[in-house]
Amino acid sequence: MGRRKFGKKHSASGASVLKQDEGNGLKDARKPYNDIIRENDNFIKYYKVQKVCKEDEFEDFVQFLKTDLPTTFRITGSKGVVHKLLEIVEDNLIKDCINQIDSEKPPNIFPLPWYPGKLAWQMDLTRKDIRRCEAYYKLHNFLISETEHGTISRQEAVSMIPPLLLDVQSHHKVLDMCAAPGSKTAQLLELLHANGDPIPSGYVIANDVDNKRCYMLVHQAKRLNSPCVAIINHDSTVLPNLHSTQSDGSVKQVQFDRILCDVPCSGDGTLRKNPDIWLKWTAANGLNLHGVQSRILKRGAELLAIDGKLVYSTCSINPIENEAVIHRLLCESNGALELVDVSDTLPGLKFSPGMEEWLVCSRNLDVYKNFDEVDEKWRTTIRPQIVRILPHHQNTGAFFVAVLKKVKPFHTKEETNIKINDTDLDVGHVVEGSKKRNNDDNIQHKDETVWKDIKSFYSISDDFDSKCLLTRCRVGKKKNIYLTTEAVRDLVVTNQSNIKFINTGVKAFVRCDNKNMKCAFRIANDGLDSVYPFIGDNRKVYIDKDDLITLLLNDDPQHSPPIPSLSKNLQLQVENLSPGSCVLIYREEEKSKDLDPLVIYMSGWRGTTSLRCYMDRHSTMHLLRLLGGDMSKYDVNKFQKQDDESSQGEGCSEGTNTEATKN
Ligand SMILES: C[S@@+](CC[C@H](N)C(=O)[O-])C[C@H]1O[C@@H](n2cnc3c(N)ncnc32)[C@H](O)[C@@H]1O
Known part of the structure; x- marks a missing residue:
């Protein structure tokens, strides 16, 4: 809308x-x-x-x-995360707002009765009320960090x-x-992933006539980390x-x-x-x-x-x-x-x-x-x-x-049934604008080497279709490798001569060129939910709550947590792990058979003497919130810390701590 x-x-x-x-x-x-x-x-x-x-x-x-309009938001994410966030909204956030307000009539905060699973909430507060009133600073911080992390969507x-x-x-x-700015595209994508399948066979094609607004769609898609979306730029009437x-x-x-x-x-x-x-x-x-x-x-x-x-x-x-x-x-x-x-x-x-x-x-x-x-x-x-x-x-x-x-055909244009050459795009590219693809054997060759290194370092299963990995450029060193699905890749390859593709795919691997690692690419958090099922056990590390909180609270890339400071169990796991990128897995103990336990996958780095996780500020806040960790370092009261406001910026990106790879 x-x-x-x-x-x-x-x-x-x-x-x-x-x-x-x-x-x-x-x-x-x-x-x-x-x-x-x-x-x-x-x-x-x-x-x-x-x-x-x-x-x-x-x-x-x-x-x-x-x-003025009341504020509303939707909760989204894996079942375990949704369950936890709902608990937080019901048990902490609402009570917090009510306790803080020095008024006989605290704001009404309630789930929308018609939205399934209590996943959409309304509060009788305007955006301005929330932004300007100190009593609501935690609610405001919650809305910002969870929106950026992608676990809530602020939508009318x-x-x-x-x-x-x-x-x-x-x-x-x-x-x-007519998709931009994309709140409904985001919801469509969530519904596509609703059954928990990290790589669904369906897809969402999001179109808008306005090129600039298409980049709002790119931002939305990035928040949701889906490999099943392509953004295109056309006049829908034609x-x-x-x-x-x-x-x-x-x-x-x-x-x-x-x-x-x-x-x-x-x-x-x-x-x-x-x-x-x-x-x-x-x-x-x-x-x-x-x-x-x-x-x-x-x-x-x-x-x-x-x-x-x-x-x-x-x-x-x-x-x-x-x-x-x-x-x-x-x-x-x-x-x-x-x-x-x-x-x-x-x-x-x-x-x-x-x-x-x-x-x-x-x-x-x-x-x-x-x-x-x-x-x-x-x-x-x-x-x-x-x-x-x-x-x-x-x-x-x-x-x-x-x-x-x-119920029956309508204005059918002649159905085309043409044969085209199958374009073999081992590591292809994310199409920007209407640029045409041209073959470059050298690059294909280099890409095969890149893929061989990645496959071997992470012991990636043979079931993983490497054709679904795309890169943004065909010449020079590839910085990021994106994952898309077979169906979306086919659409890009088949239609690129007449469709203006703006963006597709989710970031799966990021170049890090660290001399201690035998592979030039680390795992990105964005595509981890989709890539995780294919990663071998050799790069997986299981982490408990206390260790994870220690890692999340460390925001100094020069001083990542030393391995001996972590639990014995974790020390044992990383003892024989060669330096470089790994997946950290946190699994909450099952409390009840009816509730999905919280499971979190994160991109981590095993340094020569330390261990850390790659998390931007908003995702760190999200995880500490889910784990019940101490958030005081991040959950800043901007009214008390006006001067620091700019440094609490809202646009940090993953790996603010790129230096981490040097440890
Ligand atoms: C009502 S807004 C869409 C809101 C969007 N669905 C959402 O939920 O965030 C209408 C959009 O249609 C786009 N638009 C206008 N004319 C169009 C056309 N002929 N073809 C495609 N998009 C068009 C505008 O750029 C605008 O982004």
Whole structure:
């Protein structure tokens, strides 16, 4: 969910420009949010005449829109981690906030009733409350470090709904047509990995027309460490067909099992989060976007497999951007698409059914008085399987979701079934932009050597498909080696002449060129969950809680914990381990058969006399939090330590401690 930037053209989408002096005539919309007068007569008039909710609810609807949005977040990760984090939220975080607040009415913090497994939480606090109030500094630190680590996602409640309704399974081919900044892409990826499979056979292709915004997707994908994602940069209205190689070597057009069309919209459902929209709202915004929204949806329907599901969503309240778009496609599809009734899918979610009638108004709010004047396509009734969420239903933003199922072919373009030469990309490259791949035998040869060294040093099992390792450049020393899946690699290789791939793969190995190690690459934390099952026992070290906490508390690369300072068990394990990269494994003792134990894999380094783990600051905080270790060194109260704030920076990267390899 999201909306176009203020006053920004969206040329590629063909959508019109939102001008600064639109709306209620105020020229300078760049006011501090506090100073914005949350009123717009045209907005009120328009939605009254559209009968967007029952008459007796209208006042509530408007009042809720005028208040700030509560904060929400989702918990994600392996089952063991999720269970632990839930415990921390319920037992520590909430109590902490309540105890700290010097008020009779502490903030309400509760799990969203409709989100499965208590994994999404809402608190009646705005982002600003949390940032500015000292009592919430631990909560603020929690939100920042867990977000950066990838174990929570701060996402608006209503924006969590479309991926849930898509019902993604680990084998699904999923397309996210308008993906940036990527909160829903992240959720789709989580669902793909939900059954615990570190390398699912399905994938998510995340597309956005805006090249810069595609890099927001890169950041999201990096947080989640999935090898099953590729980011592409196209106008969805004319998204080229993608092809994949079949088992018989032929190449066939990809038909997606699941498609998300979270289209660009006027965004008036986000008024609580973006009050500047009050200043520039006009009825024209929705009208101008209807065309591009319809074209994106239609292209999505073309790319959908038979029996596949497509979710169309907007954060707009306007029926012209919502029901009218769905209605238009249903009319054109000649029975190929059906609306799916999702009204019972998320018990506990309050919503209104889709609108059955709507009006077309001009920019000046001239409503078509004589209904005969209105084109047929605007006025037919739509069945109410659609989910419409308004802010007063359950104190959220406003949102629109419709789920479509394809039951027979629709606008089929000729299916291509072409033979191509199988491109043998042993250690290939991550494609940046539309650069074409050219063969370079020398590099292939060198890469084979690199792979041989890695395979032998880590005793990597023969089941591991080294073709799925990619590098970013074809010439010179490779810095990082990325892991992708067979299916994603095939897509990159097969489509690189007509698809602009921005990024794919998760970092699996990092060059470290240390004279003490017999391999030039160390293991990266990012891809460890996927690579771990293939690593031999010779580089695995099992670590207990106390030793792990000792390692995590050490942040001085020049003085890593000396081996004799660690437990006897650990000393014995590393005694015969040659210097270099290793995997540290922590396994919590099983408390109950019903609960998955906490298991953590980390990239470690056995120095000549010391042992350490590679962890950035946020991941260190995350692990200490899970282990119940002393966090005082990192869980800084910025109100007491204002001067240190910049040095507590939020952008550390793995291996802040690159010097560690010298120990
Ligand atoms: C509502 S936002 C998507 C929010 C995103 N799904 C999320 O959950 O974070 C709409 C996105 O559509 C992109 N967009 C606009 N026109 C497009 C087009 N014709 N093709 C593809 N993407 C487009 C915009 O750049 C913007 O990032």
